Each structure stands twice: as structure tokens, then as C-alpha cells.
Amino acid sequence: xxxxxxxxxxxxxxTTAFLTVSRFLPAQAAAAPAWVSGMALDISFSVAIQAGGRxxxxxxxxxxxxxxGNPVRTLTVWAQTTGRGPRWIPDLxxxxxxxxxxxxxxxxxxxxxxxxxxxxxxxxxxxxxxPRGDYYVCIETAREHxxxxxxxxxxTVGSSAFKRSLGADGDIEAASxxxxxx
Numbered sequence: 283x284x285x286x287x288x289x290x291x292x293x294x295x296x297t298t299a300f301l302t303v304s305r306f307l308p309a310q311a312a313a314a315p316a317w318v319s320g321m322a323l324d325i326s327f328s329v330a331i332q333a334g335g336r337x338x339x340x341x342x343x344x345x346x347x348x349x350x351g352n353p354v355r356t357l358t359v360w361a362q363t364t365g366r367g368p369r370w371i372p373d374l375x376x377x378x379x380x381x382x383x384x385x386x387x388x389x390x391x392x393x394x395x396x397x398x399x400x401x402x403x404x405x406x407x408x409x410x411x412x413p414r415g416d417y418y419v420c421i422e423t424a425r426e427h428x429x430x431x432x433x434x435x436x437x438t439v440g441s442s443a444f445k446r447s448l449g450a451d452g453d454i455e456a457a458s459x460x461x462x463x464x
Contacts, residue, residue, distance in 0.1 A: 314413035317404030318441050322464035325357070327421050327433070327448075327457040328397040338426040339392040340453060341370060343377035344400050347418040347434075353380045354417065355407050357400045360392045373424035376432060397456075403464065404439075414440050423453045433457050 342360040421433045431452035448457035
């Protein structure tokens with residue numbers, strides 16, 4: 283039995299819509315391979331000792347951003363969350379803007395200046411494994427009555443190990459990463 287005119291026009295409209303959409307939307311990109319099991323990105327950094335009477339312990343945030351600058355994983359935040367301490371937390375400007383809701387779950391006490399290390403096991407804040415690819419390692423410090431510093435460097439996480447020195451900025455005297463077996 284032949285199609286009616288209405289059925290024919292409906293099929294024609296559906297085909298036209300499909301062809302139009304498929305022409306202008308990019309094809310689904312193949313998903314990037316997952317993080318290599320057993321590998322970790324170790325991040326080491328040194329916070330400077332500041333001379334002066336009113337300079338306090340630094341507030342520090344260390345986190346990972348994707349290639350577009352979106353937060354992937356907050357590794358640690360050192361901030362005083364009691365007393366007058368919370369008023370200085372927004373001074374961790376870049377971290378606070380996107381991640382402030384995580385403060386109660388990731389923060390710990392402030393620490394004296396010195397050299398410290400944290401590790402990223404490839405998991406996101408949601409607990410899933412991140413894909414291999416380009417990421418930004420972010421280390422931010424702020425002090426009550428002291429300087430503000432931010433080191434934000436791009437690294438490419440793949441299947442092979444690497445070591446790399448990151449930049450320095452003010453209160454962050456040195457920073458480096460080491461991607462290797464955990």
C-alpha cells in the first residue's frame with residue numbers, strides 16, 4: 283500500500299533534520315584512554331619563610347584543573363576554619379571561586395613554611411578515574427598580612443613517567459611534579 287502524502291512528508295522532514303544535525307555537529311570524539319592504574323602525580327612545593335611580626339602561617343590550596351581550566355580534583359587545602367580564620371579563605375582566590383563548597387571535606391590545619399608533597403592518584407572529586415591528557419597543576423598560597431602566590435603549570439599525563447620543575451611565584455619558592463608508579 284503506498285504511503286500517504288502526510289507520511290511521506292513526515293519521513294522527508296525527519297531525514298532532512300538528521301542530515302542537517304549530522305552536518306553541523308562534530309562527530310563523537312573517541313574517549314581518551316583512562317588514567318594508567320598504579321601511577322600517581324606527586325607534587326612537591328616549598329613555601330617561603332617570611333620575616334616580619336604580623337605575617338601568619340600560609341593558607342595553601344593544591345588542586346588539578348583540566349585543559350579548559352575546570353576543577354578536576356582538590357588535593358589539599360590548609361586553612362584555619364575556626365575563629366577569625368574563615369575570613370581569609372577567600373584570599374585563595376582561584377581555588378575559592380570554583381571549589382569553596384569542598385572546604386569542609388578537604389581542609390586541614392595551616393602548616394609552617396617548608397617543603398611539602400601531595401599526590402594525585404588520577405581520581406576526580408567525584409571518585410572516578412580521569413582520562414589521560416593535559417591538566418594544570420595549581421598551587422596557591424595566601425597569608426593574613428602577607429603575600430599572595432599562584433603557580434599554575436600545564437602537564438600532560440600519559441602512559442610514561444616524567445619529572446618536571448614548575449615555576450615559582452613569591453611565597454612559593456619552588457614546585458615540581460613527578461609522574462611515576464605509586
